[in-house]
Amino acid sequence: RTVYVNGDYLPESEGRVSIFDRGFLFADGVYEVTTVLDGKLVDFDGHAARLERSLRELDMPMPMTRDALLEVHHRLVAENDIDEGLVYLQVTRGAADRDFAYPAEETEQTVVLFTQAKPGLAKAPEKGLSVDLQPDLRWGRRDIKTVQLLYPSMAKMAAKRAGHDDAWMHEPGGTITEGTSNNAYIVKGNTIVTRQLGNEILHGITRAAVLRLAREAQMKVEERAFTVEEAQSADEAFVTSASTFVMPVTSIGGKAVGDGQPGRIAGRLREIYLDEARAKAL
Ligand code: PMP
Known part of the structure; x- marks a missing residue:
């Protein structure tokens, strides 16, 4: 190379x-x-x-x-x-x-x-991710994309050792911040919920595009903190990042999300995101 x-x-x-x-x-x-x-x-x-x-x-x-x-x-x-x-x-x-x-x-x-x-990067995922829950012990300026990635790396390893694919991190009150290298979303009914921007999460480039596309498609979006309990009783969940686009999450902290299958809204968002990403790529 x-x-x-x-x-x-x-x-x-x-x-x-x-x-x-x-x-x-x-x-x-x-x-x-x-x-x-x-x-x-x-x-x-x-x-x-x-x-x-x-x-x-x-x-x-x-x-x-x-x-x-x-x-x-x-x-x-x-x-x-x-x-x-x-x-x-x-x-x-x-x-x-x-x-x-x-x-x-x-x-x-x-x-x-x-x-x-990464050949095959944009292939449809065969199954959803299983995410573990880990305390968010990172510093307070997670909006700055620094190379200090040791804690997310530790949290991901702890999740993998426990048999999961990744972890969602949570704060003392039980609210979720984000995944170790992605933004976290839940869906209840037709409403997509994801944490509001602030110092507590990285301002995902994919997040911005997906929320814009969801609104353009007349989906309801709420940008607010959500709890572990809310996540575990959601109908769907997913994550976004530049390299994974929109990925369904089918298990959170050992509890199946909805029917345990990748969600319909996540699937739809992945499609419209990829269509636009390809069309506008430079
Ligand atoms: N949150 C964290 C902590 C991340 O590391 C990443 C990816 N680097 C994201 C969210 C997703 O950001 P983006 O959509 O810009 O890749």
Whole structure:
């Protein structure tokens, strides 16, 4: 594979960053994952806008213009011949002597991009996900897409060890925040419920598109916190993320959701999301 490191396109074995990189020492960096369908980028501008916001919240500038970033994405997709897959992008504050204080502003940011081929990514899921329940022990700025992913990684491993596919995380009052790497939804009757935006969850790019499409299709949407009990007595549940689109959830904390089969509304949303994603991809 060809990777991009600070302006250079290199074979992956030659990609290097400093041991003093603040991404490595402090998780002082942010990332984006953009999906590739039919060799084209899904919602590139949504991801670029969120990258800029994440960086701004951490007092970092965009390392290059939107157009330059698009060009790097396109070149990697072409060189690595990606038809279905993803482009991973990471920007850190760069390498400097280890110090909690940020280094001088001139410090060069580290910018790394690579691709992952995922053939069959958009195939219809054969079954729904079983999600475990885990306490949400992450920091308080989950709206910033930082590379500090250790807790979600631990929560996902705990879920897998208990025989589940993933975990939904919950707060002390029993309200669900989101999945380890996706936004969480329940459906009651014809109403889709998902947590409102705030510092407690990542502002999913797929979430924004799916909620817009649901409203355009005259479905009812409520953006509010929901509890574990509500989730376990819902008619349907699903998750969204760039690389999984809309995925049905059929079990929550060991309890079957509805009839235990992937839901109709989740299936419909997946279809309309994928149709638009392909049609608008860059
Ligand atoms: N929440 C979390 C915690 C995530 O890590 C992700 C994916 N990175 C999402 C939600 C989904 O966001 P998106 O739709 O932009 O992929």
